[in-house]
Amino acid sequence: MEIPSRLIESAVNELARLPGVGKRTALRFVLHLLRQDAVHTGTLSESLLRLRTEIKYCSICYSLSDDTICNVCSNPLRNHSLICVVEDIRDMMAVENTGQFKGVFHVLGGLISPLEGIGPEKLKIKELTERIQNNEIDEVIMALPATVEGDTTGFFLFRKMQELNIKVTTLSKGIAVGDQLEYADEITLGRSLINRIPYEETIVKT
Amino acid sequence: MEIPSRLIESAVNELARLPGVGKRTALRFVLHLLRQDAVHTGTLSESLLRLRTEIKYCSICYSLSDDTICNVCSNPLRNHSLICVVEDIRDMMAVENTGQFKGVFHVLGGLISPLEGIGPEKLKIKELTERIQNNEIDEVIMALPATVEGDTTGFFLFRKMQELNIKVTTLSKGIAVGDQLEYADEITLGRSLINRIPYEETIVKT
Numbered sequence: 106m107e108i109p110s111r112l113i114e115s116a117v118n119e120l121a122r123l124p125g126v127g128k129r130t131a132l133r134f135v136l137h138l139l140r141q142d143a144v145h146t147g148t149l150s151e152s153l154l155r156l157r158t159e160i161k162y163c164s165i166c167y168s169l170s171d172d173t174i175c176n177v178c179s180n181p182l183r184n185h186s187l188i189c190v191v192e193d194i195r196d197m198m199a200v201e202n203t204g205q206f207k208g209v210f211h212v213l214g215g216l217i218s219p220l221e222g223i224g225p226e227k228l229k230i231k232e233l234t235e236r237i238q239n240n241e242i243d244e245v246i247m248a249l250p251a252t253v254e255g256d257t258t259g260f261f262l263f264r265k266m267q268e269l270n271i272k273v274t275t276l277s278k279g280i281a282v283g284d285q286l287e288y289a290d291e292i293t294l295g296r297s298l299i300n301r302i303p304y305e306e307t308i309v310k311t
Numbered sequence: 312m313e314i315p316s317r318l319i320e321s322a323v324n325e326l327a328r329l330p331g332v333g334k335r336t337a338l339r340f341v342l343h344l345l346r347q348d349a350v351h352t353g354t355l356s357e358s359l360l361r362l363r364t365e366i367k368y369c370s371i372c373y374s375l376s377d378d379t380i381c382n383v384c385s386n387p388l389r390n391h392s393l394i395c396v397v398e399d400i401r402d403m404m405a406v407e408n409t410g411q412f413k414g415v416f417h418v419l420g421g422l423i424s425p426l427e428g429i430g431p432e433k434l435k436i437k438e439l440t441e442r443i444q445n446n447e448i449d450e451v452i453m454a455l456p457a458t459v460e461g462d463t464t465g466f467f468l469f470r471k472m473q474e475l476n477i478k479v480t481t482l483s484k485g486i487a488v489g490d491q492l493e494y495a496d497e498i499t500l501g502r503s504l505i506n507r508i509p510y511e512e513t514i515v516k517t
Contacts, residue, residue, distance in 0.1 A: 107407060109400070110377050116362040119355040122347075123340045134329045136401065138363060139375065141328075146363035149325040150356040156322040157344060157352035169345065171316050194315070195342065201313060 108132070165236070167229045168212045169194050177201075177209055184208045186243040190233065190262065192216055192250060200248055208246070211236065216254035217261055225261060233262070237269050247275040277302075314338070371442070373435045374418045375400050383407075383415055390414045392449040396439065396468065398422055398456060406454055414452070417442065422460035423467055431467060439468070443475050453481040483508075 108114040113135055120131035138146045162168070163175035170176070177183060187208030191197045197210050213228045237245070245266055249255035259275060266273045279297030280289050289297075314320040319341055326337035344352045368374070369381035376382070383389060393414030397403045403416050419434045443451070451472055455461035465481060472479045485503030486495050495503075 107404065109382050109404070109407075110366065110375050112358075112362045112366050112377055113375060113400075115358045119351075119358045122351065122355070124343050125336070125339070130331070132401065133331070135362065136399065137330050138359065139366065143363050145325075145328065146359055149328070150360040152318075152321045152325045153344065153352055154356040156318045156341065157349050157356075160316065160318050160345065169316050169319060171318055176315050193342065194319075195338065198313065198315070201315075 163212075166210045166212055167214060167232065168197055168210060182207075186241055187246070188233075188236070188242055188244070189246045189248050191248050192255070192258075196248060196250075213258065216249065216252075217258045218254045228258075230262065230265065234265055234269060237266070237271055242271060244272045244274060247273065249275075251278055369418075372416045372418055373420060373438065374403055374416060388413075392447050393452070394439075394442070394448055394450070395452045395454050397454050398461070398464075402454060402456075419464070422455065422458075423464045424460045434464075436468065436471065440471055440475060443472070443477055448477060450478045450480060453479065455481075457484055 108117060113132070116135050117128055117131040120126055120134050121128050123131075126134075138149070159171070161170050161173055163170040163178055164173050165178040166175060168175050168177070172179075178185075184207050188211050189197075189200055189206060189208055190211045190213060191200065192213055192215065194212060197212060200206050200210075211229065211233050213230065213233075215223055215228050217223060217225055217228065236242070245262075247259045247262065249259045263273050277300065278293065279300065280286065280293065286294065314323060319338070322341050323334055323337040326332055326340050327334045329337075332340075344355070365377070367376050367379055369376040369384055370379050371384040372381060374381050374383070378385075384391075390413050394417050395403075395406055395412060395414055396417045396419060397406065398419055398421065400418060403418060406412050406416075417435065417439050419436065419439075421429055421434055423429060423431055423434065442448070451468075453465045453468065455465045469479050483506065484499065485506065486492065486499065492500065
């Protein structure tokens, strides 16, 4: 694709670095911005720059935050002895959106992945153990993805937590709510058979 | 979707204005930028801003350009008496990419669309007729999309060009190269029957 203008080309190349954005989509973005008032591009440009320069990591849970302590960690109504361990802020938001969690978070910033060269030292694992040692923590909930990397990271953390003698739980795996059994994959269905639970526990308490 | 940081929220909202980008995709972009070096966000932000403030319209063909006259219009090797009329710079690039066109362009900047309140006066149509009157033009090729708006605009232009007594041609419509007849829609197949051409004209001259 040959672009007749260098200004457009440079903007297209920069936008095409975004995940899932090819040059064609980037050009669509650029033409859209050019059709809009210049003020829109100004605010977009400024908000990206402010984001990158002003964002902080919460000094307690390492989630992205506007301040040195995030909204969740600074909220006295949350249960600070219950820590939910997540991969990144997206998973934190997913847990928050359930409305079922009243504890606090710990954001690892990734998962252990030898293939990508991400070892435990690149994640906020030392910070998690220190946090557990220096505070009264009742339970650590692993809310990690049900992938190889998620399981590896979970098991590594579980062994660390065992040394600290702390209760560790993990999200239950099983049939998604609303799913047909015939369309569930064998592994999920098999695990939900093995991990079957007393029926009375499934009755939602109101 | 509740976003815990205002900086992230503002960046997400701005990115979600881009066509085809929802808040979820915008958040993915934001997290990607935050994982990258700050310099990437800086160059992205700057190139968007430069694009919007420094880009010009070519004073001859009204395509987007870095200078007051675009690369095509300033090229003495192009045939300046053959004008290809296109909707926007994307279509100009599509025609350029064929490598089959040695003339110059005229970018309308849109199509006539009463539904969207776009009348002929909002397009570079007056500029086109003036350009034809003030220069020696042999032929105008309509390379407009095969949609209702494209056809409307094409017919409007055709009538204007008739007043100027100039040769007007349009892109041929028909079966796409490589297409199976059974999958072609009836209207396209019907038109390509009506507009059938002498076989010898289809033999590519090398």
